[in-house]
Amino acid sequence: MRKSTLTAALSVLALASGCSMNPKLDIPAPPVAAQFAGADKAEPESAATIPWRQMFGDARLQAIIALALENNRDLRVTTLNVEAARSQFRMARGAQxxxxxxxxxxxxxxxxxxxxxxxxGLPSDGAAPxxxxxxxxxxxxxxxxxxxDLFGRLRSQSEAAFERYLASDEGRRAARIALIGAVVDAYLAERLAVEQLALTERTLIDWRESARITGLLREARQASGLEVSQADGLVRQAEADLQARLRAQAQATNALQLLTGAPLPADLPPPVSLLEQPILTQLPAGLPSDLLTNRPDIRQAERELVAANADIGAARAAFFPxxxxxxxxxxxxxxxxxxxxxxxxxxxxxxxxxQPIFRGGSLQGELRLAEVRKSIAIAQYEQVIQAAFREVSDGLAGRATYGKQSDAQQAAADAAARRVELSNLRYRAGVDSRLELLDAQRSLYSARQTYLDLRREELSSATGLYRALGGGEGEE
Incomplete structure (x- = not known):
């Protein structure tokens, strides 16, 4: 009899503790268009499924990314924050x-x-001890x-802690994707600095020789002082550019080492030039709805929203016995x-x-605060989606234009090189002055520098689109 009574009492308590004061949560619909601007209607599966080693085929770059994933301090702090959130969840669950x-x-x-x-009731006559x-x-x-937990207060707190733990883990994944993108951008900046430095060094050698010849022609009264000044000006400009390229290379290397968290090993594979860099540039975007599952920062914002909703349940339950x-x-x-x-x-x-009777409005204030924080979480969730949509749309705009712009710039550099050849022939034939040849050389130098800049921007834009789509989350 006593056993059955105890069992019934425990059953009642279990049913009571299953009660929850959490309000019904409706995840807001994505506040974006149903299709990306500039995307085809039949856009294939999102590039987020492409492993990062396949996206970035340069063996040297792959080794640097792997080094950064192992040693980067920001990623390490984010991982430790996940462990801290897990411990907080265990504490909240232990209270139940x-x-x-x-x-x-x-x-x-x-x-x-x-x-x-x-x-x-004994006498005390002093005879006893x-x-x-x-x-x-x-x-x-x-x-x-x-x-x-009659009204689910502890359970709501545990649920909120669990969702924040999951949110922190999504934050770690988002940090991982961001780190891969940052390493690629820094690597491309370093490659650009190195190749522009090499171009400047070659150009400076040519222009110094040209200035020497112009000086000799001036002494022989076959060149004007204007031509000598023009040749010297090009040399001085190249010398200034050389210092700028040396500085850019050092700063890019420093940025890359900061991201990797360690000095770059001496035994890295040889680099691939920007013009031959095997980075995929024509990436499929999929549909905007894919972002909700592919981007960990969106999933993180959704987890935070669910946690904020559970906080309301805990604040409501605090009013009850x-x-x-x-x-x-x-x-x-x-x-x-x-x-x-x-x-x-x-x-x-x-x-x-x-039973709370009078708390000076503190319980009502806690409930109102929880409700406001949920509204903030909703706005942040929608904001993250809109930012993701914009990043993908920008990447698609780059996908549609950088290739054509790069081809046009390469053609401009080829035309500038052809102009230098023709100007040199005309100069040797006495048809054009040396000023025309110097101007052609300056145009070629500028066109090649611009082409390298544009190629780096094209690769960086493709990397940004890959990151915006949520690519790079997997281990491979």
């Missing part, structure tokens, strides 16, 4: 379970005979203030060898219920 402690003690005390005798001294052993198992139980089961004896005898058992059971 009973806290049981075992303890043992020994107490030695002395009681004056007069006090002891008065308690027992002046006091009683004894020791007491005890061993107990205690249940301390276990709260029966709390039932807690404290219990003790143990044994007590004056002699240690008889501590666990049958007759030495003791127990206590102390249920307690509390």
């Amino acid at each position: 379970l009973p806290s049981i402690d075992a303890n043992g003690s020994y107490t030695r005390q002395r009681i004056p005979l007069e006090t002891a005798g008065a308690g027992l 002046s006091g009683i001294e004894f020791g007491q052993y005890s061993a107990n198992v205690a249940l301390t203030a276990f709260e029966i 709390r039932l807690s139980i404290t219990g003790l089961l143990g044994v007590t004896s004056l002699a240690f060898d008889r501590l666990f005898d049958t007759d030495n058992g003791n127990w206590s059971f102390s249920p307690q219920i509390s």
